[in-house]
Amino acid sequence: MTDSITTDDDASLQDFRREVREFVARSLPHAVREKVRLGLELSKPELVDWQRRLAERGWLAPHWPAEWQGCNWSAERRAAFQEELVLAHAPESGGITFEMIGPILIRYGTPAQQQYFLPRILNQEHWWCQGYSEPNSGSDLASLKTRAVRKTRPDGTEVYVVSGSKIWTSYAQYADWVFCLVRTDTEARAQRGISFLLIDMRSPGVSVRPLVGIHGWHLFNQVFFDEVEVPVQNLVGEENAGWTIAKSLLEHERLNLARVAENRRRLAKVRAIGNELEEGGQPLSQRPWFARRMRALEVRLEALAATVLRFRKRARAGETLGPETGMLKLLGSRLIQDIENLAVDALGPDTLAYDRAAHFEPAVPQAGQSAYAAAASARRFVTRGYSIAGGSSEIQHELLAKQVLGL
Structure with missing residues (x-):
């Protein structure tokens, strides 16, 4: 089914901007507004509270399809929405969770993955982080070394056993899940041996080390995977085809960057x-x-x-x-x-x-x-x-x- 997309003339766009400004004026706590205005750090509870208010208004993930509580806005309306939020000193809302993994699951996820993860994203039960960069694989992402080896448990269930680490992982200290690029074929050409896995941060063998920069803020982390068992059902797309998903994500991520x-x-x-x-x-x-x-x-x-x-x-x-x-x-x-x-x-x-x-x-x-x-x-x-x-x-x-x- 193709959803209809909102179209806007100048008058309707100005009316919409006014609606967003009025909503923010009513809903955004003054203390949070002041912290954002001055460029200070926000706590997770402050972010969760603001995103709850957006969700109540139906604006938490407006760029998602209507079947997943999206709004089908035009590109102009979406840009206007972001501008009005920002200019009113509202917090940024879950870029990794709503702008990255949500659209990836909508496009590439199985129906079971969509039915499990997307509602939990929308109700903020799941916060996500991104596991791409590694200590020796940053901009040269295809050289990543984190391994995922498929094996069968004694009870007959199949899992991937993940070993390695990811670095510069933004807000991993808050995350419930991480989406990772992992190497599942060491013999194939670099880009063809990579898969896209969803990993529960509470899994045995996952640990997080904070990386506090010269600016003094705890933004980044290094995440370690010590023989972490991941159900094969958490593979997004085909095995060894994760590079295609990664590229599509990066192309859209750079619109946000x-x-x-x-x-x-x-x-x-x-x-x-x-x-x-x-x-x-x-x-x-x-x-x-x-x-x-x-x-x-x-x-x-x-x-x-x-x-x-x-x-x-x-x-x-x-x-x-x-x-x-x-x-x-x-x-x-x-x-x-x-x-x-x-x-x-x-x-x-x-x-x-x-x-x-x-x-x-x-x-x-x-x-x-x-x-x-x-x-x-x-x-x-x-x-x-x-x-x-x-x-x-x-x-x-x-x-x-x-x-x-x-x-």
Whole structure:
């Protein structure tokens, strides 16, 4: 069955934006809004509470099909929804769970997998993390070494026995499940010996080690698999055909890695900093060096937003997105880094002090200081990883040169 897709004229889109703004104003707790506005860390309970409110409104997974509580929105409406949430300082909602594994199960999962996992995702019983990168297999993902060997238990049930580790696993400390790329054929060509497995994080043999970066935040982890038994029913797609699934996920993931809505929020933050601070007796926003950099960032963001929207329309029309989506990730990660660099430059030495507690609760700024200063350096350091995560910029340039430009 083909679901009808909402179409929008300018008036209906503006009405929808107003509806989203009113919903956020009513539903988002003030304390959470302030933490997001200032760039502070949110707890899992705060995220769960916000996603519950979205679910009650029917907006938790609007890009999913209607049979799975989706909304069948147009690309324009979906972009407007994300923008309004972000500009109202609402938290980002479960990108890995709702943007990655959900669509993969909808497209590639068996009916049994869909019936088991998708309702548990929607009611937030299951939070997911992504097991792709390994200590020696990051951007060269096809070189991964984590093994999955098929065996039969004494009771006759078949399982995969998984051994190895994954690294830079975002929010694995919160996750109930992980979707993993594992090697199931060591003799085949690298890409042809990989399978896509779903692994319960509570399984015996799974352990998580936190990786706390220079920014002081616990975003990443290393996950270890010590002969973890996984039911063969948790294989998505065909054995040794996981690379096809991984590629389709990465192509769509890079639409999100352009981070258009998040770039809008961060640029609004820098604009607010420019309006509240002074330099040389005039508002910082009027200083030539600041105004020039702001204008350049605004132009880059609008160009990126228009390009992402074109790709979303193509995807919704059923077109297969190719390696050209890598440019979106390149542009988005550079842009967010430059925005955070401008924030730190504008705030100056006030960003140098480090207070771990200030990452979780708004600090009371001293006279002449900005409330944005407490987390500014940490936010900048976090974004340094954006040109590595999801495929390093060097690898993206090489792929674009070879596969798009034919060089």
